[in-house]
Amino acid sequence: MKPILFLIISIISLSKIHAQHTYTFFGSFNRDKDTEGLYVYELDTLSGKLSKVTSFTGMLNPSFLTVSPNGKYVFACTESKTKNGGSVSSFAFDPEKKSLTLISKQKSGGENPVYLTVHPNGKWLVNGNYTEGSVSVYPVSENGQIQPYVQNFQFAEGSEDPNRQERAHIHSTVFSPDFNYIFLPDLGADKIRTYRFETEKDQPLQPAAIPFTATVPGSGPRHLTFHPNGKFAYCIEEMGGAVSVYSYDNGKLNSLQRIHTHSEKYKENFEGSDVHVSPDGRFLYASNRGNENNIAIFSIRDDGTLKTVGYRSTKGQHPRVFNLDPDGKFLIATNAGTGTVVVFRRNPETGLLKKAGRKIKIKSVSCVEIRRY
Template sequence: MESPVTLSLLAVALLLMAGCTQQQVENRPETDTNYYLFVGTYTGEGSDGIYLYEFNSEDGSVIPVDTAKGISNPSYLTLTPDHSFLYAVNEEADSADASVSAFSFDKENAEITFLNKQSSRGGAPCYVSTDQSGKAVFVGNYLGGSLAMFPVEEDGSLADPKSTTVHEGSSVNENRQNSPHVHCTVISPDNKTLFVTDLGTDTVTGYAFDSDSLTLQNTPSTIFVTEPGAGPRHLTFHPGGEYAYLVNELNGTVVAFSYDGESLVELQTISTLPENYEGSFSGADIHVSADGRFLYTSNREDLNNIVIYSIDQNSGLLKKVGEHSSGGAHPRNFMIDPSGSFLLVANRNTDNIVIFARDQESGLISPTGTEVSVSQPVSLQMVPID
């Protein structure tokens, strides 16, 4: 970890990289709206590992703080609810090398310290999450279609997996769905069901979870089957807990669900594509604003955009209200900052994170002119500094 003086000099030296000017940094307001921004990356073409920045939600400025180096392909990240521990998948295709790494995070000193790692029990792990107590870590493996649950030790390190489940099956897209491909693992609002999307089998499967005994059942408690060839990718819940939304990677749709505490019931399927669109596309990420009024999703390939929907608060139904270029290529992941004033997009193939201002009344976004240059950004996470 660099000293504070060194970090200040580094921040100034990297202003162009962070998309800020000298004057912006010197005039930066002292507020309680500063957050730590964590960026997970692929390390094959110039990235050093996990990047840590300071983000200001008053002006949208970004300053480099530190880099956790020597970590192979920490593509997807998550933190425990108390923000004390950080987990990253090591996205290696070979299951012998694929793993999940645990780190402690010292907020006061902005220090990321490696604790240990475990085999992810599959190939190309692409998603990691925790339960709402922070006692368990769930990992989804794209290759082999498996998921694993790891108990968290008192020091934040990962114990041997207590549960490993391997999916079986395929679907209609011969190029992408000839085998299972687990893509995300999301715990339900009541912390009792782990929902797992499988791009290869066109399913969203729920597994019963008990946080007291730290047990995850291997037998599904509920299964939702999408349209053939949809390719379920990421799932997110509405802040109120009564709705959930799924982005499908392969058919350009979002599915809205009601959630009754046990299963997902389809309410609506809506397109993410422009009318009469005939180009290439690939759905990626999906998030609901903290006030529950808007849903956002990203498309890659030729589209490279963010699509915006309003959410009917009485029914959970979606209405498309706009779309905007992602400001780069391959928007693999994006996030809304905790203030709700900004939306940050990680464009993997153009090595940039673009900061958009977000109108909280209309839900629409507009470029701020601020970008962060970092090699192959994949995952964004943010926690308060104080």
């Protein structure tokens, strides 16, 4: 074989061995454990096309999920919205075999688990339960096995809306940029609760000097995210139709701004759901359900405050969780009401979104996580 031809073949072979793949993991409210509930697709990072890789059948309502820091395990809120149910489960994902296998399952400590986050050391999992308003903390073994929870804090007080805020409703569990604190937006109490997180202790959740940040009464804080620079935090309200902007320092949130996520033509029926900052830190995206079914787009100023750029329909109803790929090229939205997933290409200069590829159908799809391998 000629040396040049051999070199070309070797380069091609090496590129195949070391090729990167971007996988998208979808959760859903399947309502029947004998049907598919968790799905894995591969994202074509040139075209935005999604291609099915595998799925898992045998778990009820795996509605929210997250991926371990090493990418080997998928953790899911399972049996969500299930009477006398509520659990968290772990699955092994093998990108070579393209398989998803159940590893373990534990009680969630509440009837309706809605959000999971994993510590970057991979040893701790924190779950938020909506209905009873509680948070549970689990040790995780090296093989992805979830151990029984070692802490389960129940909260009680509600706020001003008797129909929606009769008691506490924890809707997310989010680590601070340095992972020394964890924040718990409480939709029912109009508070963002705060705890120190001490990884070396048997019970890592410890009282913080500032135990909570009060939000606007009746706003219903839902999801929280931090700017890549670690200096700012953004909380979307489910009930108030706004994003609250905070500066962040050592466990303390200081209010900077509160800006509507809806356009002027929408005067009521606000229902915010999710919020993310682009990897480049230049734009913030917030999803609206209710009458709107869109993504609100904001530019981020140097001081962390937001300026409205525009809105993009999610091409479906009741967008729940959306996410951006690691490069910030694509935004993927899940429309639970219509059971559709839509991929948008993101303009890095303007922040605007343009539909890419074809919709895919996943019944009652509720969550998406994106990971490069």
